[in-house]
Amino acid sequence: MKYIGLIIGLEENRAVVLTAESKVLGIKRSERMFLGQKVFFSHNDILTVKRRRINIYISAIAGVAALLLLVFSYMKFFYSSENLLFIDVDINPSIEFAIDGKSVVKDVRPINEDADALIQNLDLENIPLTEALKKYIDKAIKEGYLNANKDNSNYLLVSAALNPKSSDFKKSRVNTEKRLDSELENLKDNLHRVYGMKFNFDIVKVPEYYKEKSIEKNISLGKYMVYERIRAKGILITIEEIKSGNLYSLLKNNGLYPLNKTSINILPESTPAKVRETDTNYTVIPTPSVTTSTPFIMNTHVVSNTPQSKLTPEVTGKVRVTPDTYKTPAYNITPTFTLKPTQKIIPSYTPKEVDTAQYNFENSFQNFKTTYTTEFYNNSENAYAGSKSLKIQMKPGNDEYIANSNVDPSITHGTTIVFHVWIPETTEITAVEPFYQDAGWEWTGNWTLYSQITPNSWNTIKLKVLDDEKLPVRRIGVKIAAKDKRFSGDVFIDSISWN
Numbered sequence: 001m002k003y004i005g006l007i008i009g010l011e012e013n014r015a016v017v018l019t020a021e022s023k024v025l026g027i028k029r030s031e032r033m034f035l036g037q038k039v040f041f042s043h044n045d046i047l048t049v050k051r052r053r054i055n056i057y058i059s060a061i062a063g064v065a066a067l068l069l070l071v072f073s074y075m076k077f078f079y080s081s082e083n084l085l086f087i088d089v090d091i092n093p094s095i096e097f098a099i100d101g102k103s104v105v106k107d108v109r110p111i112n113e114d115a116d117a118l119i120q121n122l123d124l125e126n127i128p129l130t131e132a133l134k135k136y137i138d139k140a141i142k143e144g145y146l147n148a149n150k151d152n153s154n155y156l157l158v159s160a161a162l163n164p165k166s167s168d169f170k171k172s173r174v175n176t177e178k179r180l181d182s183e184l185e186n187l188k189d190n191l192h193r194v195y196g197m198k199f200n201f202d203i204v205k206v207p208e209y210y211k212e213k214s215i216e217k218n219i220s221l222g223k224y225m226v227y228e229r230i231r232a233k234g235i236l237i238t239i240e241e242i243k244s245g246n247l248y249s250l251l252k253n254n255g256l257y258p259l260n261k262t263s264i265n266i267l268p269e270s271t272p273a274k275v276r277e278t279d280t281n282y283t284v285i286p287t288p289s290v291t292t293s294t295p296f297i298m299n300t301h302v303v304s305n306t307p308q309s310k311l312t313p314e315v316t317g318k319v320r321v322t323p324d325t326y327k328t329p330a331y332n333i334t335p336t337f338t339l340k341p342t343q344k345i346i347p348s349y350t351p352k353e354v355d356t357a358q359y360n361f362e363n364s365f366q367n368f369k370t371t372y373t374t375e376f377y378n379n380s381e382n383a384y385a386g387s388k389s390l391k392i393q394m395k396p397g398n399d400e401y402i403a404n405s406n407v408d409p410s411i412t413h414g415t416t417i418v419f420h421v422w423i424p425e426t427t428e429i430t431a432v433e434p435f436y437q438d439a440g441w442e443w444t445g446n447w448t449l450y451s452q453i454t455p456n457s458w459n460t461i462k463l464k465v466l467d468d469e470k471l472p473v474r475r476i477g478v479k480i481a482a483k484d485k486r487f488s489g490d491v492f493i494d495s496i497s498w499n
Contacts, residue, residue, distance in 0.1 A: 007037045014047050015039070030240065032113070040215045082106065084166045085180055086211060087129060087187075088220040089136065090157040090247050091145045093118050096220065097129060101168055103183060105132045111220050112243070118143060129183070130190045133158075137195065148198040155248040156191075156201035157259075159222030160184055162208045164441055164474075169208075173405060180205065202259040209441045219243055230254045355386030357418075357497035358408050362386050368477070368493075371401040382492050384420040384458045389494035394480065396488050403477025411436075411473045411498060415465045420495045421478060425455035428487035433479040434463050439470035445479070458494070 005017030005025065015029040017039060026047040033039070083098040083106055093115035098107040108124045110116035118139055124132040137156070140146045147153040160183070162169055162176050169176045184203050191201055206225050214224040217239050227242045235254055242250065251257035359366050361378055370376050370392055379391035394400050411417065419434040432453060435445030446463045453459045465473065478493055 005039050005041065007033060007035055007039060010035060017041070032243065034113070040218055042216055082166070083163050084168050084176060085183060086161050086163060086221065087133075087183075088159045088214075088222055089133065090159070090220050090222045091137075091140050091155075092153075092247060093140065093145055094220040094223065095119065095136065097124070097132060098163075099129055099183070101166075101179070103129050103186075105129055108132075111218070114145070118145070130187065133187070134190075134194065146199060152246050152248045154199045155251075156195075156199055157222040157247060158184075158187060158191075158201065158203045159206055159220060159225060160204070161206050161211050161221055163211070164208045200258070204259065209437065209443060212441060217243075223247070226250055226256065229256055355383075355495050357385065357495040358410075359404070359496040360386050360388075361390045361494060362388050365390065366404065367406040368402055368404045371403075372398040376402075379492070382422060384422070384492075384494040386495070389422075389492045392480075392491050392493070394482070394487055394489060394491060396482075396486050398485050399482055400480045400491075401477055402480075402493055403475050405475045407436075407473045407476055409472055411465060411476070412471060413465055413467045413469065415498045417463045417465070417476065417496065417498045419461045419463065419478060420458050420493070421453075421461060422458050422492035422494075423450070423453060423455055423480075424489055424491070426487060426489060428482050428484075428489075429480060430483045431479075431481040432459075432461070433481065434461050435477060435479060436463065436465065436473050437475040439472055439474060441474060442470070444469070 005019045005027070007015050008018050008024075009016035010029065010033065011026075013029055014026045015033050017025055017027055019025060027039070027041045027045045028047060082100055084101045085099040087097045087099055088111070089095050089097070094111035095115040095118075096109040096111055097105050098109070100106050105125055105127055108119065110119055119136070122135055122139055124135060137146065145153065146156070160180060162173075162180055164170075166176070168179075184205060188203050191203075195201070204222065204225065206221050210221050210224055214221050217224055217227070219227070219239065219242060223242050226247070227237070227239060230237050230242075230250070233254065237254075248257065251259065355362060359368070361368075364378065365376075368390060372395070375393040377391045378388050380388050382391070383389040390402065392400065392402055417434070417436065421432050421434070423429055423432060429450050431447055431449050433445045433447045435443060437443055444463070444466065446461055448459075448461055476496070480487075480491055
């Protein structure tokens with residue numbers, strides 16, 4: 001659960017906050033905290049405060065009552081259903097704009113102290129986003145945050161995410177995705193026209209659930225993306241280093257600059273769907289060629305390492321993505337394995353005559369979609385059960401998500417979802433992760449390393465819906481993670497079921 005609070009006291013190792021529910025709590029203190037600051041925190045950040053210590057701050061509550069009313073009504077509005085998009089801008093001050101469906105800025109949130117100072121006397125609300133962004137950038141230039149003559153001060157990162165709580169998003173995710181792509185294209189054109197010869201910039205789109213993660217870490221969408229990308233490379237880094245570090249230097253020193261050379265720069269462009277003449281009985285659904293940063297999920301239960309076993313232990317714990325440090329395992333350097341075009345994929349057993357799973361892909365995609373791939377089929381060459389499965393032809397440059405956002409409502413607390421995944425023999429795939437997202441878009445998954453599955457065979461992976469989840473489940477699917485996002489080849493998903 002996420003909390004919103006106002007800092008009313010600072011102690012040596014603790015900050016005292018007043019929450020929207022009028023509770024006085026102690027939370028972990030960071031060096032950049034200050035009195036009167038709005039903070040987001042989770043249950044793990046809460047520290048024990050003795051009652052006599054709390055009483056010291058009770059008298060301060062009356063003095064900030066008006067401010068609290070303003071703060072919490074503001075936060076309620078900022079994350080309201082009226083706002084369609086979040087656009088974060090990182091120079092080194094970081095700021096967030098809440099945008100409605102007409103590309104008008106409805107609210108502004110400075111993410112750090114520098115941004116708070118920078119927007120003083122700037123009227124950025126109720127005007128078009130492009131106009132607000134120009135005002136902000138011009139002020140940053142005037143104050144010296146942007147300097148065309150300095151490498152570490154001439155870079156701008158714009159990151160964007162949909163608001164899953166918006167009414168438009170709930171009506172049609174596809175339409176809101178198109179509107180976001182259009183907004184980013186418009187921003188790209190405007191930035192190029194006005195500042196293209198002076199500064200370097202990237203515009204990226206990130207998954208909507210990054211919003212919760214960035215709030216939890218109290219950083220921008222873009223900096224959270226950079227944090228995850230650095231960790232995915234196996235580099236040890238803390239969230240505080242991301243917050244305080246120079247953005248250009250972080251990218252440069254960790255091999256991520258320029259972003260458009262590392263498959264992160266996300267400027268939408270249409271990519272036509274490809275159809276193979278030799279494949280039949282499928283429908284090709286093109287998706288925008290929009291690259292996004294993907295989360296690196298850790299600390300989950302994994303499947304058995306015994307080749308003969310196709311069943312894996314049920315997940316009993318929730319995936320946690322909040323630790324500030326994480327080092328990924330080192331990869332062994334092995335010769336690249338290339339699948340021959342003529343290789344025929346043979347299932348490891350005789351398929352059942354009938355597949356009774358809720359998602360069996362016998363006649364359709366059943367609302368499952370891919371994030372990046374433009375080629376995926378109802379395919380009969382390889383099935384776990386029945387006669388067909390979902391075949392996904394992955395391409396280099398991205399991890400892949402195969403997911404359904406229109407989930408069967410019979411999934412409830414205690415439900416064990418069973419996934420069947422077929423992965424080829426390769427040195428490029430690092431992990432497979434079946435996952436679900438609850439009503440608050442909180443992510444829970446079963447991160448399964450490639451070394452713990454049997455290649456060229458169907459693998460059964462189970463995932464249990466925890467008892468404390470917010471229902472209904474919003475999304476279920478499978479993530480395929482590739483080393484340096486280089487994998488190109490076919491994977492198969494089939495027979496997703498539960499009792």
